[in-house]
Amino acid sequence: MSGRWWKLAARNLGRHRRRTVLTGSIVVIGFIATTMTAGFVSQTFTGLRDVTVKGLGGEIRLVDPRAAGKTDDEAAAFLLESWEAVARGAAKDPAVVQAMPRLSFFGLVVKGDRSAGYLGTGTDPAMEQRASSLVEAVGEGKFLADPEADEVMLGTGLSKAIGAKAGDLVTVMTTTPDGALNAVDAPVAAILRYPIKELDDRLLYMPYRPASRLLKAEGKASSVVLLLKPGADAAEVAGRIAESLKRDGRPVVARTWLETATFYRQVKLLYVSIFFFMGLILATVVILATANTMTMSVFERTREIGTLLAIGMERGAVRALFLREGMLMALGGSVLGAILSLLLRAALNASGIELPPPPGGTHGAPLHVDFIPLAYLAGFVMMTSTLLLASWWPARRAARLDPVEAIAHV
Amino acid sequence: MTEPLLSAERLTRVYRLGEEAVVGVQEATFSVEAGEFAVLAGPSGSGKTTLLNLLGLLDTPDSGRLLFEGRDASSLDETSRARLRREKLGFVFQAHQLIPVLSAEENVAFALWLRELPEQQCRSRARQALRDVGLEGLESRRPGALSGGQRQRVAVARALVGEPALILADEPTASLDSATSERLLDLFVELHRSRRVAFLFSSHDPRIIGRARRRIDLIDGRIVSDVTVSPAGTIPTAAPPSGSGREGTPS
Structure with a gap:
């Protein structure tokens, strides 16, 4: 039953292709940035872990x-x-x-x-x-x-x-x-x-x-x-x-490499903080861009929304229509972002670019971006929740329009 | 004796423009029977659209009561009003107000989608409604590929497809040329005859007023006359005195 509403939401996104493409590009870039950064950071952690374990001579130390x-x-x-x-x-x-x-x-x-x-x-x-x-x-x-x-x-x-x-x-x-x-x-x-x-x-x-x-x-x-x-x-x-x-x-007391590797923990915390901060900036950019697109869309379709309300569409359904548009943009952007991310990862891994040694390392290593399925899932969840959040206020505004004023809107 | 389809009892709507109170409709009392073909007439600013919005449950009166099939509709909550609009009423607006990304058939079917009917049923009924308004063969066209008259016919089909008891049409010919308006009016008359659906127009277009079986005149938000014309469709030259109810067939 709801297939018709998704179809309508998809067509509504196609009304202003350029605007949808621009906003969608931000979602795609956000998704690529999330997954690629996660893959790169994962590789760095792996390298750092190897350096740390090799520096200790093994993963576990037994002491008196x-x-x-x-x-x-x-x-x-x-x-x-x-x-x-x-x-x-x-x-x-x-x-x-x-x-x-x-x-x-x-x-x-x-x-x-x-x-x-x-x-x-x-x-x-x-x-x-x-x-x-x-x-x-x-x-x-x-x-x-x-x-x-x-x-x-x-x-x-x-x-x-x-x-x-x-x-x-x-x-x-x-x-x-x-x-x-x-x-x-x-x-x-x-x-x-x-x-x-x-x-x-x-x-x-x-x-x-x-x-x-x-x-x-x-x-x-x-x-x-x-x-x-x-x-x-x-x-x-x-x-x-x-x-x-x-x-x-x-x-004996058995201590793992992680318990003794203060440097590793500090570097990891630093990277995670950077990753989180970057994610926050990305989410903000996506929210602003999407909210702007949705707000413009609601404004341009004010008369139409008034008509929908007049012919009996309930306010919740109007809100859901706009939220569906946000969801579709998130889904489309994530799918395209995932495809491009996999292609970019393959190209970078095949490029043979040499990286400087990780902190504490003696030798550099070829650039390798790990495939982290969880990052792809996280990217999708992040984009979807961000776009839903960004669409919420414009959708709410649309649903609260007075049909009489909306129909008379010029 | 059967209940009127719609009864307005002393409906009043006042707007606030800053400090000033503007009367949209004042103590309007009248009723619409099933199968009527009536027009709210009057100059611009007389309160026709405001009254139509009140009758269509799009707006809420400041005082007075609105009964729909004998039940008080003025105190219904938002959801019940929306249900009543989609199940009992049809709307035709001045501009066609179609959804540009949907085809003619989908625009008509939209009214049934709101009732969550099966897609097959929505589609077949929409096609039939389009045939009824003379748009067979144009089902897949989007509004952008239709003429003004065709778009307005799609809007009429959308209003009709749910088999409402009453169709409210606000200045339906205002954006059409006179030939197209005439054809649209012919369609309204034909649909009224064949389906016995009640029509209530708001218009100052003499062509609509001339074809209406009943004419309710408004000035400054007040009903000043309510006249049922002869079956031949002529309107009396002398307006009866204003009142709160129907004046009956003029002599």
Whole structure:
């Protein structure tokens, strides 16, 4: 029954084609902007997530319960007693790809008569290569290879501070948990170009075993970092593993990458705020343009509205007629916007445009706009609700016209 | 004795123009029987259209009562008035007032769409109404592709299609040339004869007044005469005294 009213609404939109096309274009552009921005932001989040997870070496970090909530300096005293047992327990979970030890320490690195403070990390070279982006940061020399070898990788800033280059011999000094001083001579395997300067000035990596010997903490680790299979829910796996290890008598605190990635959360919040603000501006533009079109339409059709009321059309039906016109414009604009958005996305993804690295990243990536079905749905809902809102007042005005005055309108 | 189709009892409508009160209609009392062919006559500004709007439930009187088929219609709510208009009344306006984006057939069917009748029924009745007004073959044309007279015939078909008890026509020939007006009047007379539908015109066009079976004269919002003319259609030269009711057939 209502098909005839939709048909009439569609024909009414065709009365002033140019005006309808102009208003419809705003809807189309709004829809494209919404879906493309969502796709681009999604890609940025994915890139940022990868950078963050690779920076941490995995999605989940297991630490001793005593170290939880402490600063790195404070936590350094609380090591996991048997990291291998913890790793074995965690690796039983089907979502875990690998469990890697990390040993944090600090002290002085010396070359000749020059020394500088460092923040050291003992790690498994093979697992580190697999899980993190550190290998991409090697600027000079080669990544750590032998898990037993006394060798180090230094940040560029740190290497400059002591005048070391790849192949040079340096002395790594530290204090053991018991308070004793210990040192080891180690050749520089590689110089790293780390993207964050503050870390680049202090960064030192060495294999886990020599690091644990240096600290006199064999078998112990500051943390065990878990790399998960793609698509695994980190929070769910973390809860499962913490529970399982607790049952095994090895309580740990399992923290996901998201809990520790303050930078990621801040960047995401910033992007979401920008996206929301942009959406607000878009909605305002669409509302103003549509309200203007509808108001003009009501004004031009005043006599006709008077006639409709006179021959017995109820006020609610008059209002519904104008709202249908708004709905149709939203629907048409959204469908066309979706088609154009998909075409534009395909063209951009095929263009090979290179983007700068995401915040904290070292390498750029080709432009890729993700397909987010939810964004298309959101775009449709946003356009429809916006146009309904914009049409409401003109439609209400039309429905409240006095038929006698409306028929006499010139 | 049957109820009149429409009874106006001391209908008064006063407009406010700033501080000034302008009387549109004053204490109009008369009735319209089923099947009548009457005209509200008078000079411009005499209150013809205002009275027609009151009778058509498009406007509300400041005082007085309007009875439609014996029921008080002046106190009906907005929805009931709209229902009464679409089910019992037909309207023909000075300008055709058709919807430009609909074809002639759809414009006529529109009156039935408002009653939510099935599409097939709306269409077939609309085509029949167009045949009745002599527009067979022009069903698919939009108003823009019709002449002034044809458009007004479509408007008449729209008024007729719902089989109303009364058609109210406000200056229906005002925007037409005299030949077209004559043909339209012939159509009104023919429809009145064949369908026995009541017509009430408001007009100062002598051609309409000359064909009406009853003439109600207004001056300054007051009914000054109400005359039923002879079946031959002649109008008496002497107007009867003004009154609140029908004066009867003049001598």
